[in-house]
Each structure stands twice: as structure tokens, then as C-alpha cells.
Amino acid sequence: MNRKLVDLTITDESHKKQAIYTVLKALAEAVGYQPTEPFIIPAEETMEGYGFPIRDPDKCIGCYACYNICPEQVITLEDIENRRVFGTLSHACVVCNKCQELCPQEAIEIVPGFELMAYLTQTPIEDINLELQQCEKCHSYFAASKHVEFVEEKVQNSIQDLHIPVEQHGLCPECRRKQIAQKMQSKWLEQAALFMKGGG
Amino acid sequence: MPNKVYFVLNRCLGCEECQRVCAKVHNPDHISRNFVLTVNDFFSFSLRCAHCSEPSCLPVCDQKAISKTEDGIVLIDVEKCNGCGNCVVACPFGMIQLDSDSKKAVKCDMCIDRLKEGKEPACVENCALSALIYGDLEELESEHDKEIARKILKVGDLLREILATKEG
Numbered sequence: 001m002n003r004k005l006v007d008l009t010i011t012d013e014s015h016k017k018q019a020i021y022t023v024l025k026a027l028a029e030a031v032g033y034q035p036t037e038p039f040i041i042p043a044e045e046t047m048e049g050y051g052f053p054i055r056d057p058d059k060c061i062g063c064y065a066c067y068n069i070c071p072e073q074v075i076t077l078e079d080i081e082n083r084r085v086f087g088t089l090s091h092a093c094v095v096c097n098k099c100q101e102l103c104p105q106e107a108i109e110i111v112p113g114f115e116l117m118a119y120l121t122q123t124p125i126e127d128i129n130l131e132l133q134q135c136e137k138c139h140s141y142f143a144a145s146k147h148v149e150f151v152e153e154k155v156q157n158s159i160q161d162l163h164i165p166v167e168q169h170g171l172c173p174e175c176r177r178k179q180i181a182q183k184m185q186s187k188w189l190e191q192a193a194l195f196m197k198g199g200g
Numbered sequence: 201m202p203n204k205v206y207f208v209l210n211r212c213l214g215c216e217e218c219q220r221v222c223a224k225v226h227n228p229d230h231i232s233r234n235f236v237l238t239v240n241d242f243f244s245f246s247l248r249c250a251h252c253s254e255p256s257c258l259p260v261c262d263q264k265a266i267s268k269t270e271d272g273i274v275l276i277d278v279e280k281c282n283g284c285g286n287c288v289v290a291c292p293f294g295m296i297q298l299d300s301d302s303k304k305a306v307k308c309d310m311c312i313d314r315l316k317e318g319k320e321p322a323c324v325e326n327c328a329l330s331a332l333i334y335g336d337l338e339e340l341e342s343e344h345d346k347e348i349a350r351k352i353l354k355v356g357d358l359l360r361e362i363l364a365t366k367e368g
Binding site (some may be wrong): 063064065068069102104143147148150151152154155157158159168171172173174175176177178180181182184185188191 | 282
């Protein structure tokens with residue numbers, strides 16, 4: 001019988017976690033287990049200190065807060081064509097709870113337990129994918145549609161009588177800058193014309 | 201009116217020195233908070249945060265990381281910023297960026313550290329053509345003789361219209 005030996009020497013806490021993963025991986029290989037969907041080991045059967053973030057698809061607006069705050073790059077974000085895809089490398093989560101605390105929409109919850117598939121396949125598990133907003137001018141995708149809607153509504157609710165002389169709705173930041181430059185250029189030409197006439 | 205950085209129309213040649221020097225003084229992020237844009241390959245403009253009187257970025261920040269100082273400077277508190285990108289979407293002029301290294305929002309802070317030392321903002325000091333000027337708009341206009349004020353600083357009206365949300 002073919003035996004595969006696994007080194008289980010534990011020196012510290014992080015090592016312990018690694019050892020558990022190694023055993024699980026060896027077991028999965030031994031029985032030929034290839035996960036196709038998330039395999040969650042519930043909290044009661046897991047040791048303390050294990051958990052992973054889950055996302056409420058109705059609440060998430062697709063901003064960058066969780067992705068930017070995660071110290072272990074557990075949360076992945078990828079813009080594929082016109083969709084923003086959020087993923088989770090659940091095994092890497094250190095349960096620091098930062099994403100849960102900082103999510104502006106309270107869309108993230110850290111649930112205790114352990115998820116095996118992300119570790120075995122080493123690929124993030126797709127959480128949700130959101131529609132992206134396309135810039136009306138350059139046709140690039142610059143933010144999630146829900147995010148843009150959310151921000152615009154917030155601006156409208158908090159600033160009355162908002163006066164912006166350039167039409168910027170539906171434009172990416174780069175095109176917004178170009179828009180101002182163009183507006184300034186046409187003003188400049190107007191002034192130059194006035195000056196030539198001697199009216200100035 | 202608060203002191204601001206103003207752009208004088210027919211002086212800029214698009215050398216991008218303001219961009220370089222901005223990235224340098226805001227070491228180590230190396231991101232310029234100034235944007236030099238050239239329209240029709242001829243007309244160059246140097247743009248930055250307008251420090252709006254009623255900024256759109258301020259109310260959208262959930263972390264309350266954006267504030268307006270008494271001097272009218274709109275500042276982002278790096279400690280509080282969570283990098284969600286709300287302000288980037290909210291800014292109607294596209295003047296806020298997300299730094300991919302520090303994962304925080306960055307924008308012009310009018311070189312507040314330099315102002316405290318009694319210096320002008322770095323882009324103003326280093327603009328070889330004096331296309332950028334710093335100060336109170338009304339004072340700046342009265343400083344120049346009428347002819348020049350009419351030719352060059354008419355841009356004041358333009359700036360009031362373009363780089364301000366309300367009274368600017």
C-alpha cells in the first residue's frame with residue numbers, strides 16, 4: 001500500500017493552521033475529492049479562529065472598501081468585460097473583521113467555519129458579479145453601476161442647488177477632466193474673439 | 201474668498217512640470233494630483249482639485265475622512281480613508297484618484313505642509329511660465345493692471361464658473 005507521509009510538526013499558531021490545511025489536502029487527494037462547489041465545514045466542527053467573509057448580493061454596491069482594506073488579499077476583485085466579479089479566497093481569512101466593520105453597506109459578514117474548496121483549488125470562489133457603468137464618451141468601464149447610482153443619490157440628497165457647469169453624468173473621471181479642458185478651451189476662444197474685435 | 205491655486209489661460213505651454221513636481225513633493229506615492237491636458241494638440245490646461253465651496257466628495261464619504269478646513273482646503277484624512285472610491289465617483293471634475301499602492305484616495309491638498317511653512321504650493325512655485333498663481337482671486341485681479349486683468353485674468357470669471365460648485 002502506498003503511504004504518503006505528512007509532516008505535522010507544529011511550532012506556532014500559524015504553523016498549526018498550515019498543518020491542518022496540509023492534512024485536509026492530503027485527505028482530499030487520497031480519496032480523489034475534486035470540489036465543484038463550496039464545501040463548508042460548519043462552525044461547530046471547526047476550531048476557533050476560523051472564518052470567512054460572505055457577501056449579501058442585495059446590499060453590496062461594488063465599491064472598493066473590502067477589497068482595499070483586506071490585509072490578506074482574501075477578497076479579490078476583477079473587472080471582466082462589463083461585470084465586476086468579487087471572489088473570496090476563504091482559507092486565507094485571518095478573521096480580523098475589518099471588512100465587516102468597514103463595509104459602508106453592511107453587506108459583509110464574517111461567518112465562523114471553514115471552507116475547503118478555495119484552498120484545494122487555490123482559486124477564489126465567485127461571490128457576486130455586478131454590472132459596470134460604461135463611460136458615455138470613451139466606452140471604458142469605470143465603476144459598478146450600483147456604486148454610481150448610490151453616490152449620485154447621496155450627492156443630490158446632501159447638496160441642494162448643485163451647480164456644475166459641465167455635463168459630467170455618465171462619464172469616467174478621465175473624460176470628466178477632458179470635458180473641463182474642452183470647456184475652458186472654448187471659453188478661451190470666445191475671449192480671444194472678443195479681444196480681436198476690440199471689445200474685450 | 202479663500203486663497204486658491206488659479207490657472208492663467210494663455211500662459212501654459214503644457215510642459216507638465218507641475219505634474220512632476222507634485223508627484224515629487226508628495227513622496228512616496230509618486231502620483232501627481234495635477235493633470236495637464238492638451239486640447240486639439242495646442243491648448244494646454246493644468247487642472248487640480250478646485251477645493252469647492254460645497255464639495256460633492258465630502259458628504260459621500262462614509263468614513264468622514266474628508267473635511268474642509270477653515271482656510272477652505274478640502275482634505276482627505278489618510279488614516280480614516282478606507283479606499284471605497286465613493287469620492288472618486290462623486291467628484292464632478294474627476295480630480296480624485298485611488299492610489300493602487302496605498303489603496304487610499306489621493307487628491308490635491310494645496311500643499312498644506314508647505315503653506316504652513318509660509319511657502320506657496322509646489323506647482324505654483326515651480327511653474328516657469330507663471331501659468332499657476334496662488335492667492336485670493338479679488339486681490340490677484342487688483343494686483344494686475346487693468347489691461348492685463350482684462351486679457352489674462354478674465355479667466356477669473358471662467359474659474360468661478362468652472363472650478364466652483366456654488367459661489368467658489
